[in-house]
Amino acid sequence: xxxxxxxxxxxxxxxxxxxxxxxxxxxxxxxxxxxxxxxxxxxxxxxxxxxxxxxxxxxxxxxxxxxxxxxxxxxxxxxxxxxxxxxxxxxxxxxxxxxxxxxxxxxxxxxxxxxxxxxxxxxxxxxxxxxxxxxxxxxxxxxxxxxxxxxxxxxxxxxxxxxxxxxxxxxxxxxxxxxxxxxxxxxxxxxxx
Amino acid sequence: xxxxxxxxxxxxxxxxxxxxxxxxxxxxxxxxxxxxxxxxxxxxxxxxxxxxxxxxxxxxxxxxxxxxxxxxxxxxxxxxxxxxxxxxxxxxxxxxxxxxxxxxxxxxxxxxxxxxxxxxxxxxxxxxxxxxxxxxxxxxxxxxxxxxxxxxxxxxxxxxxxxxxxxxxxxxxxxxxxxxxxxxxxxxxxxxx
DNA sequence: AAAATTAAACAGAACGGTCTAATTATTTTA
DNA sequence: TAAAATAATTAGACCGTTCTGTTTAATTTT
Numbered sequence: 001x002x003x004x005x006x007x008x009x010x011x012x013x014x015x016x017x018x019x020x021x022x023x024x025x026x027x028x029x030x031x032x033x034x035x036x037x038x039x040x041x042x043x044x045x046x047x048x049x050x051x052x053x054x055x056x057x058x059x060x061x062x063x064x065x066x067x068x069x070x071x072x073x074x075x076x077x078x079x080x081x082x083x084x085x086x087x088x089x090x091x092x093x094x095x096x097x098x099x100x101x102x103x104x105x106x107x108x109x110x111x112x113x114x115x116x117x118x119x120x121x122x123x124x125x126x127x128x129x130x131x132x133x134x135x136x137x138x139x140x141x142x143x144x145x146x147x148x149x150x151x152x153x154x155x156x157x158x159x160x161x162x163x164x165x166x167x168x169x170x171x172x173x174x175x176x177x178x179x180x181x182x183x184x185x186x187x188x189x190x191x192x193x
Numbered sequence: 194x195x196x197x198x199x200x201x202x203x204x205x206x207x208x209x210x211x212x213x214x215x216x217x218x219x220x221x222x223x224x225x226x227x228x229x230x231x232x233x234x235x236x237x238x239x240x241x242x243x244x245x246x247x248x249x250x251x252x253x254x255x256x257x258x259x260x261x262x263x264x265x266x267x268x269x270x271x272x273x274x275x276x277x278x279x280x281x282x283x284x285x286x287x288x289x290x291x292x293x294x295x296x297x298x299x300x301x302x303x304x305x306x307x308x309x310x311x312x313x314x315x316x317x318x319x320x321x322x323x324x325x326x327x328x329x330x331x332x333x334x335x336x337x338x339x340x341x342x343x344x345x346x347x348x349x350x351x352x353x354x355x356x357x358x359x360x361x362x363x364x365x366x367x368x369x370x371x372x373x374x375x376x377x378x379x380x381x382x383x384x385x386x
Numbered sequence: 387a388a389a390a391t392t393a394a395a396c397a398g399a400a401c402g403g404t405c406t407a408a409t410t411a412t413t414t415t416a
Numbered sequence: 417t418a419a420a421a422t423a424a425t426t427a428g429a430c431c432g433t434t435c436t437g438t439t440t441a442a443t444t445t446t
Binding site for chain 2: 401402403404405410
Binding site: 020021022023024025099100101102106107109110111112113114115120121123124127150151155156158159161162163164165166167169170172173174179182183185186189190191 | 293302354356360366367
């Protein structure tokens, strides 16, 4: 009949807590408190804080990948308009969230990407998954003559991706969306054929 | 005749340690050990870890601002070529450093920018200082007809700034310069008149 | 009954920060 | 100018708390 707790619940709490507070600023006790499970149960499910964080990144990354895929599959606009609306939505979400956390995976990359190979590898793997989806949409836009063909679709996907996280990070201290909107306007102007 | 230690030495150690390891992953003891001073002396100079970090950010930010100003003042190329060479140099430095730390201020923004108003404010202040210099070079490039005048110089400066830190962050997990070079190529193509 | 899970007490190390004493530098006084 | 008084700095033991992780026993599920 299943046990009292399950990994997924704890992973979801971990996602939220890590996203808002970072990795080293969060202790296991905080996760336990917010998910309401005792320490013994946590260490029954996870080997360590690091192992837990890896699974948090993986779960969120894969869910987000599915969500992105569905978004673009369902989007009835032209490829470039799909990309525009996708990033407009991301900017909107970030504003709604009061610029409170940004992206878990990007935060992890910056905070621990150079000192923790395991978390770096997992983060990169999830990013690559997202980038492939972006690249396929870019490719469609190129095939339809909307997006510049000066650069290949993966380069353009990485360009969108990095630019977005650059301005997203910037909002953590400016705490307004001005430069995100500017980025959106400029970027889609630049890459449009 | 002066005392044994001085703040500047400790701040420089703090810069290096924070840049490579982040904020919450570093304890005061590590700073003490690496700078060779006892705890009593540290707390004689600084009120708290937070106060120390703020002064580290401020000192580095201001030094870097001077350095940037001098770089662009001394650069004998056209404005756009100065910007190109500046970012090419930054990419080169990051590779030489084996992608080991990135930029202290950007790291601080991402790690603590949403939870620590004091460090967020200081980080933003330093960024604004740098951005003003970039914007002034962009403006010169616009006046000389090399850089697009579709967007004002501050928007373009923020665009360069955010894009660069976006790809810089990306290298923390890819650990190679491919997309930094791609970013450089694409960005300067896009903003060139 | 056996296996898996839950519960919470328990470790040892590390955390940021305090405290008092000793030392060094500076200013005041003789 | 030398001695005395004061101020600033150095030193590190120490404080309570929190950190990740372990252990042992009770409970639940199979």
